[in-house]
Amino acid sequence: MIIEIRKAGFVNKGAELMLHAVMQKVQERYPEATLVMAPSHKGGSQPFHKLTQLGFYPKAWLWRYGIQWGDFAGYLPKKLREMYGLVLDKDVDVVLDAAGFSYSDQWGVGSSKDLARSSKRWKMRGTKVILLPQALGPYKKTEIQPWVKQWAENADLIFAREPDSYKHLTDLVGEQNKIKLFPDFTNLVKGTLTANYDASNKRIALVPNYRMVDKTSKEESEAYLPFMIRCAKYLVEQGAQPFVLVHEGANDQMLAEKISEAVGGIPIVKETDPLHIKGILGTCDATIGSRFHGLVSALSQGVPSLATGWSHKYIRLFEDYGFKDGVVTVLDTDEELHKKIDLLLKPESAQPLKQQLTEKSEQLKKQSEEMWELVFAEMDKVAKK
Missing domain, CATH: 3.40.50.2000 (Glycogen Phosphorylase B;)
Known part of the structure; x- marks a missing residue:
């Protein structure tokens, strides 16, 4: 055949x-x-x-x-x-x-x-x-x-x-x-890792997506990079060991560099193999991202995540995993955003969420x-x- x-x-x-x-x-x-x-x-x-x-x-x-x-x-x-x-x-x-x-x-x-x-x-x-x-x-x-x-x-x-x-x-x-x-x-699909990948200082992945700049309204487009920087800044303040994962392309790399620079130079990881990207996401405690398949890779491995998206597919993905509150907007206030991030950071909310995502993942x-x-x-x- x-x-x-x-x-x-x-x-x-x-x-x-x-x-x-x-x-x-x-x-x-x-x-x-x-x-x-x-x-x-x-x-x-x-x-x-x-x-x-x-x-x-x-x-x-x-x-x-x-x-x-x-x-x-x-x-x-x-x-x-x-x-x-x-x-x-x-x-x-x-x-x-x-x-x-x-x-x-x-x-x-x-x-x-x-x-x-x-x-x-x-x-x-x-x-x-x-x-x-x-x-x-x-x-x-x-x-x-x-x-x-x-x-x-x-x-x-x-x-x-x-x-x-x-x-x-x-x-x-x-x-x-x-x-x-x-x-x-x-x-x-099962993710893989390179032999030399060190996950010890990379606990929460920020995964930017340039589509949030060129496929959204003017207001959302202009707010996207500041939003990702706000997320990174709060994670640094909480000692959560964030890093930026470049899922693909020069435009995502540009966003990653600006996010990292704005918060003191947090690590940037760039990987060309999608199986390695999934493997890296599987080692994380949590993710905050805008790449659809980056979010699928995280959620399907039981990794708590927050998402911003530019189409209906993001909302429906999180509904599939029973976590509608995981979809945020770039226009959320700092108070609203910090509450959502705390869901990923605090053990009393993160552990039950991880269990829920794992169970939903098996069903899916x-x-x-x-x-x-x-x-x-x-x-x-x-x-x-």
Whole structure:
């Protein structure tokens, strides 16, 4: 079986964590399967050298001017394609889409248009198309709606990550048996640590996210960095040993440096491996962050956390873990903020919270396993042909 993993790349660490999550489960179930990805240019999210390092075969794939230029690779001699490991789109049996958050008004019509056109081809060829748990919608803009309807019709299974996403999609395309509700699936991935990582002076992670600057209102955008500095300052005053964890990218690094400098130079940790990032978060007593998958990584390991977010997915995530009070706003007063941070610091509140998160995590992991069984039941239809 040839399986394509789509929209999970190497720039966004949440996307890369999803990539590892998919790889682990698929290789457990289908150890002989060939995994493929469509490579991007060198500076893109799926550069050739990175996907081949993980054992992926490249798929010939390039939409330009409404034409799929990758199809022309079919004119190359088969032996030449085999020599370079090049896979044609028509040879793919299953497409697993792990976009995370791409098909929505917020990210524009492009992604939905691309999926609509691509899924039409796949449906005609009998290729299975499965959208793994992800945030979807809203779909208020009229230009995106016909494309969403097309890819929803063409997909074999669609998993919304929380009730808002489920409602956004079903309000547009109607209730369907193939549209289901399951949580984020990276909770099953185990984190790792480098041999030399020292967690002794790094007890509470601050995880900034530049999306809180460029995806929020002007008032929230301007308040975000001061908010993170206020958190860091209070943690230092309480002797809580905070550090800043760079989850990804130069903009997050810039925020980390400004936070650290403002409170006397607390440690900054930058890690490129998403499995190591999850491992680091698992060693913490608590986290305060804005990176969605950083929060999933913490909560799924029973680490008490506070979140600021720029979309509905943050609120629903904390509802899944029974800790709605863990979502704060950058406009909270110092008094409000300190009360929330004290929930993480004081043993009488932190220990019961940790126990609650651990119990909820086990429930959500069971749901993720159930989701994979539904995915595999659909994929088995191909495997048995």
